[in-house]
Amino acid sequence: MSRQGWERTQQLPVLLAEPVRARLAAYLAHRHRxxxxxxxxxxxxxxxxxxxxxxxxxxxxxxxxxxxxxxxxDDRIVDEVQADTDPRTLCELFGLTHNAVTRYTWPYQDAAHPPRTPPVP
Incomplete structure (x- = not known):
């Protein structure tokens, strides 16, 4: 594990939450023992x-x-969408394209936005 909770996955830095870091450290300690x-x-x-x-x-x-x-x-992405995570942040966190993020955010769009058709994959 890298410093300060950052881990690299396929050359993308990922910030790990404290509970995830604790479980990861526990597993790595078990694996080493x-x-x-x-x-x-x-x-x-x-x-x-x-x-x-x-x-x-x-x-x-x-x-x-x-x-x-x-x-x-998918469950993790939907959880981030429901937490009002910015679409750009979703792209960076999960390595998604704009169209993929739109598919995840489409059901949770604010009622103030005018309706439009979802993007075609």
């Missing part, structure tokens, strides 16, 4: 992958986390 000498570069490691440099299998990941990562991401 459990597999202190692993050369595996992946974030998630299990007993099969700790001695290799392969990622965990999709079935293992599904058993551990039965919700789709895309659903979790």
């Amino acid at each position: 459990r597999w202190p000498h692993t050369a595996n570069p992946y974030f998630l490691v299990n007993f099969r992958t700790a001695l290799t440099t392969r990622p965990v299998s999709r079935p293992w990941l599904w058993l551990q986390y039965p919700s789709s990562s895309l659903l979790l991401r």
